[in-house]
Amino acid sequence: MSYEIAVIEGDGIGHEVVPAAIDVLDALDVAFEFVEAEAGDATKEETGEALPRATYNLAADADATLFGAAGETAADVILPLREAVGSFVNVRPAKAYPGVDAVRPETDVVFLRENTEGVYAGHEDRLSDDLSTLTRVVTSSASRELAEFACEFVEDGRGPTDDAEEGFTVAHKANVMRETDGRFREEMFAVAEERGVDADEELMDAFATKLPLDPTQYGVVVCPNLAGDVLSDLAAGLVGGLGLLPSANIGHDNALFEPVHGTAPDIAGEGVANPTAAILSAAMLVEFLGHVEEGKQVRDAVESVLSDGPRTGDLGGDATTDEVTAAVVDRL
């Protein structure tokens, strides 16, 4: 049996880091069939659509999707693709690695971001020449689904510390958004209590102050959609930027994996992009398919290369994407 993986390189360095991740997957003892599809700015220019129906369908039908990055059209590509795979949670680990320059080298946090609603539900209206509105949506069902996932995540020891006792932190703004974030918050605590998982909370603004002051206070952080977007990107700044951060958009029987970084137009096409985030995203893909050992193998190889192997320019080295990728494959 082999897994069908939809491969969407997208724009810019997507064309460099996704092939790097595939080289690593190919070196594992797992059988994959990779099927390429197009999306992004260039696709829009050619076809008029940033995300052709065929690409959407491929992602929906595959066992998993590996995505690179998209430029101006990012929202038109990634939001429907998250929907295509039925993703309800975006898993975003933000971890500083030894030897990598970081504002806060102690950072090791995993964000579990609600992936379907909040302001992303996208109901906007132009009510008059002066007035526009957006309807922010929070349901108990989506909140509970996220909470169940968070509990399992913690119980399975998949947080930064594998200590399930640590539980999770809910970051929200229920002191202002009383009804919507109030519902979110309430469901998080209700499910945590039902399952005997510890939960505490932090207002999202206070979280933004406290994370840079001491990131070790937090482990697994569960957030509504936009809060998860902003707070996980803040953590990215603390670990030294987006170049190392993978992410997983998880659904019930499908998922999409993407580096958190963008298309990096300044270096695109030069073969010097850092493939780490894409390779770590591939590791999350392998784990999602049930091959936990192989996922760990990839992460260990990446960490080993980060500590004393070749480095790309963003990390102060002068290695190419291929050299870093070869080093990772070598150390698997």
Place this chain on the structure above:
Amino acid sequence: MSYEIAVIEGDGIGHEVVPAAIDVLDALDVAFEFVEAEAGDATKEETGEALPRATYNLAADADATLFGAAGETAADVILPLREAVGSFVNVRPAKAYPGVDAVRPETDVVFLRENTEGVYAGHEDRLSDDLSTLTRVVTSSASRELAEFACEFVEDGRGPTDDAEEGFTVAHKANVMRETDGRFREEMFAVAEERGVDADEELMDAFATKLPLDPTQYGVVVCPNLAGDVLSDLAAGLVGGLGLLPSANIGHDNALFEPVHGTAPDIAGEGVANPTAAILSAAMLVEFLGHVEEGKQVRDAVESVLSDGPRTGDLGGDATTDEVTAAVVDRL
């Protein structure tokens, strides 16, 4: 002529830092009449209301208001008070001071936060057992009012660098909230262009990554309400916490000034709270009333004390609130 200042200490260390700020104001060559009023958790316990009508009216009718902090009831107190003074912008400088331990000592940014709408407009509905919504509101009129203020702020050299050429940065999420943040963004750029002020932009998530990586990239940052809340609190974390940060809620002919910190229940009542944020808020009050020289006098005295005067415990010293306040008064 003397200015009528509404004084609302609120809860916790509000009772310590607001009197400290008043001591400093009293030492200036400006005549004030201070009128005290109640609000906050204790007031709610006593009267059933966190913000009695009399307090609201006092703030609405005064020349300006000095507010301390409120506990659990913070949102019930501060949101109506912002409305009472007709505030359309919340000015939040985040500056690291020499000698104060900071994650990013180069930080010197001023946030101009829209203060009336966004998710704070507060229309929420429980549509079913499963579903709640919040209507996020953005108007061109409020956006333009903020933009006009931002242009004047920049033109008057009130940003971190007094160089008007630097313009301002708009932080928003218009790639997702296309209609609402799209409107906000469009009005910011339109007014900037009309007035010949430079404006650039950053997505709010990218801003959260880039600020910790290099805060010197930014000067004056203009944001929708919640973005301004979270991003300015992030900057607070980079300068070493909330203990030093003042803020001003500015309206057309009235305003309210408040330290960004909360009630600090752990140290409340001990006389050891850091009065700096409240004193700097008082400096902003004095400037708002047109006494720019006296405002600068206070800020200079505060900076001088921070660099070699007595310090409270949060800054590694063991001075009391009174000792720090006396030192500031002494150096005016």
